[in-house]
Amino acid sequence: MTAVVEATALEKRYGETVALSGASLSIPAGEVFGLIGPNGAGKTTLVRALTGTTEPDAGTATVLGESPTAIDRDRLGVLPQDFSPPDRLTARELLAYYAGLYDNPRDPDAVLAAVGLADAGDTWYEDLSGGQQRRVCVGSTLVNDPDVLFLDEPTTGIDPAGRRTVWRLIEELAAGGTTVLLTTHNMAEAERLADRVGLLADGSLIAQGTPDALVAEYGGSSRLEIETAADPDTLVELEYSVERAQRRTHTAADDTVSSGVEDTLVVRDIDPAAIGAVVDALERQGLEYTGLSWTEPDLEDVYLELADRMERERTGGAGESGEKKPDDETTTDLTQTGETA
Numbered sequence: 001m002t003a004v005v006e007a008t009a010l011e012k013r014y015g016e017t018v019a020l021s022g023a024s025l026s027i028p029a030g031e032v033f034g035l036i037g038p039n040g041a042g043k044t045t046l047v048r049a050l051t052g053t054t055e056p057d058a059g060t061a062t063v064l065g066e067s068p069t070a071i072d073r074d075r076l077g078v079l080p081q082d083f084s085p086p087d088r089l090t091a092r093e094l095l096a097y098y099a100g101l102y103d104n105p106r107d108p109d110a111v112l113a114a115v116g117l118a119d120a121g122d123t124w125y126e127d128l129s130g131g132q133q134r135r136v137c138v139g140s141t142l143v144n145d146p147d148v149l150f151l152d153e154p155t156t157g158i159d160p161a162g163r164r165t166v167w168r169l170i171e172e173l174a175a176g177g178t179t180v181l182l183t184t185h186n187m188a189e190a191e192r193l194a195d196r197v198g199l200l201a202d203g204s205l206i207a208q209g210t211p212d213a214l215v216a217e218y219g220g221s222s223r224l225e226i227e228t229a230a231d232p233d234t235l236v237e238l239e240y241s242v243e244r245a246q247r248r249t250h251t252a253a254d255d256t257v258s259s260g261v262e263d264t265l266v267v268r269d270i271d272p273a274a275i276g277a278v279v280d281a282l283e284r285q286g287l288e289y290t291g292l293s294w295t296e297p298d299l300e301d302v303y304l305e306l307a308d309r310m311e312r313e314r315t316g317g318a319g320e321s322g323e324k325k326p327d328d329e330t331t332t333d334l335t336q337t338g339e340t341a
């Protein structure tokens with residue numbers, strides 16, 4: 001199938017900083033491709049190279065078979081990470097302003113409804129909440145009914161309900177044939193929306209595949225987390241290996257990792273049917289615990305595993321395999337991991 005978005009061996013430096021180092025990807029028509037990776041990995045630079053707002057030093061980028069600077073803008077929708085629209089416009093005026101830039105735009109009110117802001121048309125943009133503003137910005141990329149959509153962190157700052165509105169919108173667009181490249185730090189978002197995911201690290205894509213394939217290859221085993229300060233050796237009677245790990249806690253409302261770590265023991269590769277035996281063992285030993293949670297590996301485990309491998313390659317030593325992911329699928333933010341990876 002012909003690629004709609006294609007990057008081949010893209011290189012980009014800013015002075016001494018290498019932003020892209022041989023980034024390659026190929027996105028066929030109608031696919032949603034999720035680009036994930038640590039802060040500074042080069043995601044925005046790759047999006048900018050693909051949308052013609054930065055010139056790569058080497059390599060080639062094409063969209064719909066054309067150079068990004070030559071493509072008919074009517075066919076593209078681009079949401080930059082730091083989009084700041086003109087001041088002193090209402091939400092409806094703002095969408096009408098962008099609609100006015102195209103020959104056959106969509107009705108601004110229909111776009112407002114699509115992003116879940118049908119009632120906010122008369123509100124000044126500056127009076128909208130941050131998440132509502134971001135939804136208007138997402139809407140502004142849709143006024144020309146684009147064939148290809150680039151969304152750089154589309155749901156950052158949007159509350160869980162609004163995020164789901166945007167997710168459903170992206171799903172509908174994809175079902176209608178729109179090709180989408182989105183960047184995100186939210187692994188649940190990537191897992192839900194993306195047909196394929198690419199992990200960008202140090203300017204190149206180190207893994208690409210369907211979420212299922214990536215989880216099967218890099219996700220590891222299922223895991224029972226026991227919130228307890230107890231020593232792993234006290235559970236030696238179990239036939240499983242038990243290790244200490246640290247579990248990040250975080251604030252659900254704003255997607256950020258927030259409040260340090262809790263002591264956690266992890267039992268790997270355990271069938272849910274065997275959890276009762278673990279509970280019995282804890283109680284026999286008189287060990288206090290505040291919670292138990294069983295999880296199957298997911299995209300977040302893939303991210304953490306690959307980030308850990310990168311760290312080990314870089315340092316030639318131990319990575320951060322003790323890091324454990326947060327347990328709320330709606331609030332996965334890997335910024336901290338990214339900065340240390």
Ligand SMILES: Nc1ncnc2c1ncn2[C@@H]1O[C@H](COP(=O)(O)OP(=O)(O)OP(=O)(O)O)[C@@H](O)[C@H]1O
Pocket residue numbers: 014017018019037038039040041042043044045046081
């Ligand atoms: N205009 C610029 N001038 C100088 N350095 C830049 C510029 N744009 C990006 N960089 C650097 O290039 C690297 C990649 O940045 P980029 O914004 O592409 O990463 P990212 O993966 O999008 O990060 P984040 O997840 O934080 O948004 C970083 O080290 C960044 O500091």
